[in-house]
Amino acid sequence: MTSDRRNEQPVLAKKVWKFGDNINTDLMLPGPYLYRSPEEQARAVFMNNRPGWVDAMKQGDAIIGGFNYGMGSSRPAARSLRMCGVGFLLAEALNGLFFRNSVNYGLLAFECPGVSKAFEEGDEAELSIERWEARNPRTGQTLAVTPVPDMLLSIMRGGGVLPLLEAQGLIRRHKA
Amino acid sequence: MGMTMTEKILARAGKTAQVKPGDVAVVEVETAVLLDMSFLPEGWVEVLKVHDPKKVAVIYDHMVPAPTIQAATCQVIGREFAAKFGIERLHDVGPDQGIAHAVVADRAYALPGSVLVCADSHTCAGGAFNCAARGVGGPDMLYAVTTGKAWFKVGETVRYDFTGKLKPGVSAKDIFLTIAGTHGAHVNQNVEYGGPGMSSLSINGRRTLATMGTELSADFVIFEPDDLLTEYVRQRNPGAAFHPTTPDADATYAVRRTIDLGSLEPLVALPDAVVNNSVKLSQVAGQKIDQAFIGSCANGTLDDLAVAAKVVKGRKVAKGVRMIVTPGTQATYRAALKAGYIEILLEAGAVVTPATCGACIGGHMGVLGPNEICITASTRNFKGRMGDPSSRVFMGSPATVAASALAGSITSAAEFFEGDVG
Numbered sequence: 001m002t003s004d005r006r007n008e009q010p011v012l013a014k015k016v017w018k019f020g021d022n023i024n025t026d027l028m029l030p031g032p033y034l035y036r037s038p039e040e041q042a043r044a045v046f047m048n049n050r051p052g053w054v055d056a057m058k059q060g061d062a063i064i065g066g067f068n069y070g071m072g073s074s075r076p077a078a079r080s081l082r083m084c085g086v087g088f089l090l091a092e093a094l095n096g097l098f099f100r101n102s103v104n105y106g107l108l109a110f111e112c113p114g115v116s117k118a119f120e121e122g123d124e125a126e127l128s129i130e131r132w133e134a135r136n137p138r139t140g141q142t143l144a145v146t147p148v149p150d151m152l153l154s155i156m157r158g159g160g161v162l163p164l165l166e167a168q169g170l171i172r173r174h175k176a
Numbered sequence: 177m178g179m180t181m182t183e184k185i186l187a188r189a190g191k192t193a194q195v196k197p198g199d200v201a202v203v204e205v206e207t208a209v210l211l212d213m214s215f216l217p218e219g220w221v222e223v224l225k226v227h228d229p230k231k232v233a234v235i236y237d238h239m240v241p242a243p244t245i246q247a248a249t250c251q252v253i254g255r256e257f258a259a260k261f262g263i264e265r266l267h268d269v270g271p272d273q274g275i276a277h278a279v280v281a282d283r284a285y286a287l288p289g290s291v292l293v294c295a296d297s298h299t300c301a302g303g304a305f306n307c308a309a310r311g312v313g314g315p316d317m318l319y320a321v322t323t324g325k326a327w328f329k330v331g332e333t334v335r336y337d338f339t340g341k342l343k344p345g346v347s348a349k350d351i352f353l354t355i356a357g358t359h360g361a362h363v364n365q366n367v368e369y370g371g372p373g374m375s376s377l378s379i380n381g382r383r384t385l386a387t388m389g390t391e392l393s394a395d396f397v398i399f400e401p402d403d404l405l406t407e408y409v410r411q412r413n414p415g416a417a418f419h420p421t422t423p424d425a426d427a428t429y430a431v432r433r434t435i436d437l438g439s440l441e442p443l444v445a446l447p448d449a450v451v452n453n454s455v456k457l458s459q460v461a462g463q464k465i466d467q468a469f470i471g472s473c474a475n476g477t478l479d480d481l482a483v484a485a486k487v488v489k490g491r492k493v494a495k496g497v498r499m500i501v502t503p504g505t506q507a508t509y510r511a512a513l514k515a516g517y518i519e520i521l522l523e524a525g526a527v528v529t530p531a532t533c534g535a536c537i538g539g540h541m542g543v544l545g546p547n548e549i550c551i552t553a554s555t556r557n558f559k560g561r562m563g564d565p566s567s568r569v570f571m572g573s574p575a576t577v578a579a580s581a582l583a584g585s586i587t588s589a590a591e592f593f594e595g596d597v598g
Binding site for chain 1: 200202213216218219221222223224225239244246247295296297311312313314315316318319322323327329331361363364393395449451537538539556558559560561565
C-alpha cells in the first residue's frame, strides 16, 4: 500500500471552509432529509447552521473542522460531503462513527492536530497522503496529519466498502 | 500487558492474544442488527450471501407503524430479505416489535463478552450487558452481514468506578448528565463502568447510562458483569453461550474516576448540545414548556414508565402541554399495562404511543413546531433534532420530565420522592 502512494502529488483545495468544534451529523444531514435521496441530502448540508453553503462551495474545496467533528448519529453524512464535492476534510479530532462512514463512503477525512489555527477561511490547503502532511500555501506552515492504517486507507480511497463487497460477489448494486 | 474489557472482548472476537489502543481490530460479529431504515432503497443493495443467518436480527423501529409509503417500502424489502435468507429474528410490527436497542435488551441478544453491531448510533446500549456493541454505518452492516466481520480502530479507555447508591428521585439519566456536564466528550475513547456501587443500578438504569454513552462520543461503553446481569441473560436468552468479561487488574486506562452515586442531584441539559451543557435543575426551573417527552432507547424502559406513572398518578398534565410517552418495546408496553402504569399515564392526560424512535428523532409521533419548547427524557437535544430548527429541547430524567408536564414548566420532581427509602 505504501508503494501505491509514492510520488503522489499533494491534493490541492482551492478554498477551505472552517467549522468549529462538535459539528454534528444532524447539521450535515438534517433529520427531515434522512429519508430523501442521496442527491437531496447533499443539497441540505449545513442548511441550518450555514444556509447557502452547498451553492457557495466548489468541487474540491476542503473542510477544516475542530474537535469531535462528526459527532452524533450513524446517518451517512460523509456520503453527503463526498457528493457535495468536498475534496478532503481535516479536523482536530474526528468522531469515530463519522470516521467509519468516511472510510466506508470514500470521503478523505483525517485528523490533523493544530489545523483549525493554521488555516483561515478562504485559504488554499494542500494535503499529501504520501507524506501525511497538510500545508497552508499562504503561510508555508506544514502540519502532521495522523496516518490512517493501510487497510482502512485502501477502502477509503477505493471509493468505500461497497465496491469491495461487490468485487467479492457478496452484493450486487443496481446503481452506482 | 493487562487489557480493559473492550480490549479483552475485541481480542477474543478477533482470535488474538492482545489488543491495544491504536490497533485496528478485525473481529467476528456475534450479532448484527438491521433496522427498517437499513432497507432504505437508496442505501440498500441486493445481498447475494449472508454469512450466518442465525447471527442476524431484523428489528423495525425508526418509522413504525409505517407513516409513509417509503417507510412501508423499507419494511417490505426487509421482510423479503429475512425470508430469503431464513432470518428467524424478524421483529416486525406486532407484539415482538420495539426500538432495536430495547428489543436487544428485552431478549438479551447482546451477549456478554461478544461483539454486536447495528446501524444506529445508540447501539452502545448493549454495553449494559457487558457486550462490545457499537453503532456503525450502513456499509459496515453489509460488511458484517455478508462476511461476519467488522473492524474497529481501538481507542484508549476511561474507567468510572461507582460507589454508594442513588438517592430517591435521582436516576441513571442524572448520572449521565453529571458525567457529560463534568467531563464532556470522550471522543475516540471507550468507557468502562464498574465499582462497588454499580450493582445498585438496575439493568434498566445501566441501559440508560450505556445508551447515553453515544452522546459522550464514546466508541464502546461497557459495564462490568455481575450476578444480576448473568441471571437476566440466562432467563431472557436461554441456551445462549456467553462469556462475562472483567478487566485485567493491570489494565491501562487513560484516566480512572470515582463517582459517589449518593452525592448526585437531578440535572438538566440546556438545548442544542448534550455534553458540557448540564445545569442544576434550579437554574432552569420555571422555564415554560409545550411538550414533555419520555421514551427512546435511553428512557423507554419499564423503570422509566414506572417513575413517570408514580409522578403523575392522580394528577393532570398542565393545560396546553403535550405529554408524550413512548415505551421502548411492545413487550414493555404490555408489562406497563399490566402494572397499571399506562392507565395512570392516560388518566393524567398523557398520550402513550407504540414503540418507535418517533419523537426522539423528530420523525413522527410528536414532532416539534417552530419555536416550541420541549423537555425530553430521550437521547438527544441537538438543534432541530426533534422538529423545527427553531424549537428548543431541554433534557432531564423521566421524573423531571413528568413533574414538568404537570407544572407546565421545568420543575423538580423531588416532592414526589420524599419519604422514599433510597
